[in-house]
Amino acid sequence: MVSFADLRDTEPALWKAAADDWVKLAEEAEQSANDIYDQGTSALNEHWTDEVGERAGQKLKDLANSYQVAAATIRGAVFTLDGLAESVETIQRSLESAVDYAGRYGLVVGADGHVSQQPGVQCDEDEPKIGQANQLIREAVESANKIDDEACAELDKLAAAVGNTDLDKALDEIQQAASENQLQLMREALPIGKDPATVAAWWNSLTPQQQAEFERAVPVDLYDLNGIPDDVKKRMEGSDGYNRIEMIRWAQQNVDNSDIDIFDNNCANFVSNSLEHAGLDQKMDFWAGTLSDDSWGHGAQTGWDWWDAHDYSHSASWAQADSQRNFFLEHGGQEIPAGKAQPGDVIYWEQAGPNGPTDPGKVHHEAVVTSVTPDGNIHYTQHSSSRLNASLDGRLPANEVHEGDQRVVVVRPKQTW
Amino acid sequence: MNLHMNPDPVGRAGHDLNKMAGDAKEKIKSLFGSSDAAAEGNKGWNSSASLAACRKAWEGRLGQLVDQTKQAGQALVDSAGAVAATDAEAADRLDHVLDDMAGR
Numbered sequence: 001m002v003s004f005a006d007l008r009d010t011e012p013a014l015w016k017a018a019a020d021d022w023v024k025l026a027e028e029a030e031q032s033a034n035d036i037y038d039q040g041t042s043a044l045n046e047h048w049t050d051e052v053g054e055r056a057g058q059k060l061k062d063l064a065n066s067y068q069v070a071a072a073t074i075r076g077a078v079f080t081l082d083g084l085a086e087s088v089e090t091i092q093r094s095l096e097s098a099v100d101y102a103g104r105y106g107l108v109v110g111a112d113g114h115v116s117q118q119p120g121v122q123c124d125e126d127e128p129k130i131g132q133a134n135q136l137i138r139e140a141v142e143s144a145n146k147i148d149d150e151a152c153a154e155l156d157k158l159a160a161a162v163g164n165t166d167l168d169k170a171l172d173e174i175q176q177a178a179s180e181n182q183l184q185l186m187r188e189a190l191p192i193g194k195d196p197a198t199v200a201a202w203w204n205s206l207t208p209q210q211q212a213e214f215e216r217a218v219p220v221d222l223y224d225l226n227g228i229p230d231d232v233k234k235r236m237e238g239s240d241g242y243n244r245i246e247m248i249r250w251a252q253q254n255v256d257n258s259d260i261d262i263f264d265n266n267c268a269n270f271v272s273n274s275l276e277h278a279g280l281d282q283k284m285d286f287w288a289g290t291l292s293d294d295s296w297g298h299g300a301q302t303g304w305d306w307w308d309a310h311d312y313s314h315s316a317s318w319a320q321a322d323s324q325r326n327f328f329l330e331h332g333g334q335e336i337p338a339g340k341a342q343p344g345d346v347i348y349w350e351q352a353g354p355n356g357p358t359d360p361g362k363v364h365h366e367a368v369v370t371s372v373t374p375d376g377n378i379h380y381t382q383h384s385s386s387r388l389n390a391s392l393d394g395r396l397p398a399n400e401v402h403e404g405d406q407r408v409v410v411v412r413p414k415q416t417w
Numbered sequence: 418m419n420l421h422m423n424p425d426p427v428g429r430a431g432h433d434l435n436k437m438a439g440d441a442k443e444k445i446k447s448l449f450g451s452s453d454a455a456a457e458g459n460k461g462w463n464s465s466a467s468l469a470a471c472r473k474a475w476e477g478r479l480g481q482l483v484d485q486t487k488q489a490g491q492a493l494v495d496s497a498g499a500v501a502a503t504d505a506e507a508a509d510r511l512d513h514v515l516d517d518m519a520g521r
Contacts, residue, residue: 001461001463002461002462002463003461005461006459006460006461006462007461009461010459010461010462011458011459014451014454014455014458014459015455015459015468017455018451018452018454018455018468020451021448021449021450021451021452022448024448025445025448025449025475025479028441028444028445028448029479029482032437032441032482032486035433035434035437036434036437036486039430039433039437040430040434040489040490040493043426043427043429043430044427044430044493046423046426047422047423047426047427047430048421048422048423048427048496049421049422050420050421050422053421053422056492056493056496059489060489063482063485063486063489066482066485067482070475070478070479070482073475074475077471077475081455081468084464148462148463148464149463151464151467152462152463152464152466152467155464155467155468155470155471156467156470156471158471158475159467159470159471159473159474159475160474162474162475162477162478
């Protein structure tokens with residue numbers, strides 16, 4: 001159990017340093033998988049073409065797959081360690097604020113974190129302040145223990161996953177859980193359920209950098225706190241013609257809602273629905289309607305999925321990722337460097353290399369950016385297949401092994417119509 | 418036995434895998450040091466014990482994969498060598514090597 005002294009003396013930077021080395025381990029494993037495919041498997045395909053050569057090639061493929069599984073799972077440990085460091089840094093800050101508060105009123109903070117009056121002093125006026133300081137310290141220590149429990153359970157799962165050889169399971173279950181857990185660790189540091197004054201005090205105790213980190217990592221949870229200043233909430237909503245918070249909220253709440261999936265592939269349709277529910281108006285060409293490249297929207301829907309998918313009632317920009325990217329960029333939106341991505345942006349996967357699902361230069365997939373954690377990891381939510389707060393850093397290397405090089409394009413739509 | 422192997426590039430592929438495995442071993446070992454430091458430096462946390470266990474599990478697993486890579490590389494080198502030797506025992510020796518490689 002984490003005590004007051006443990007929390008006070010913790011060095012989150014040590015977890016961060018460990019996370020950085022786990023990233024290098026994952027990269028090492030990914031490089032090994034690529035080298036085996038490039039140098040081993042391809043050499044055997046070309047130069048050892050009998051049955052035994054095929055068997056040897058399959059063995060190398062299995063080995064490369066094992067490296068990929070290891071890399072995908074190891075990235076889960078990165079997310080957990082980063083989440084642990086990031087959330088504990090904030091909790092430590094809250095603890096320091098509580099200790100400072102006690103010090104300002106001449107109170108004594110014991111080694112166990114208990115706040116009291118100076119020895120020999122008896123002043124009834126101090127009692128509320130003592131109670132307040134004790135409560136702040138207690139809450140910080142409680143949060144630390146919740147974070148510890150979450151991180152501990154996740155690391156145990158990642159250690160137990162060492163025997164897994166299924167890449168889909170590694171990505172879709174094990175890494176996915178760790179990616180979501182990284183956000184959960186940040187949520188544990190929020191004063192959820194507290195009164196507005198406590199929330200405001202917490203917010204003011206953070207450094208500007210920590211405030212910005214929370215805005216990007218857990219935007220909806222932060223926005224919903226009663227006590228966050230209105231100007232902060234307004235900024236988080238954005239000024240691009242849609243409410244970014246409502247876009248993220250809708251995407252996260254509807255990740256498992258298959259009722260909207262009327263197409264074979266619904267990634268673009270999901271993003272379009274998220275934007276429409278967040279207030280982005282449709283744009284419809286007067287003459288050509290949904291058939292125009294100048295339109296983004298849909299006509300009246302019958303509710304009969306097959307018919308709605310084939311009746312030309314949706315513009316290409318609504319339902320197809322490449323058309324949508326082009327539409328937004330040609331109608332006021334702008335491409336944002338991935339390092340500057342914000343929740344509420346749209347992320348597109350553009351084919352950059354050969355042998356992919358589409359021609360180089362074309363976009364074949366997209367999702368809603370729902371979080372950007374302080375380590376720079378973009379988390380996204382999508383349909384077909386449904387994924388909630390999946391990690392770009394975690395999944396992209398595996399994507400690139402099977403689909404060729406990808407260029408990640410972040411677009412910030414803006415309503416100019 | 419009907420052989421369709423060009424031994425030079427297959428042997429080179431084996432050497433490449435061997436080298437890759439050799440390079441990886443030391444690098445992997447050094448990258449776990451910071452996890453030890455984090456677990457040691459933040460002792461009051463249960464997460465530290467879990468991190469130590471996670472580190473042990475994955476150091477073992479990655480070491481295993483590196484060893485398998487080395488074995489596979491050596492098997493390719495041996496197979497290519499056996500084919501290139503073209504002596505009377507080549508086919509028999511190759512059979513043994515391939516059985517080893519297939520894990521039988």
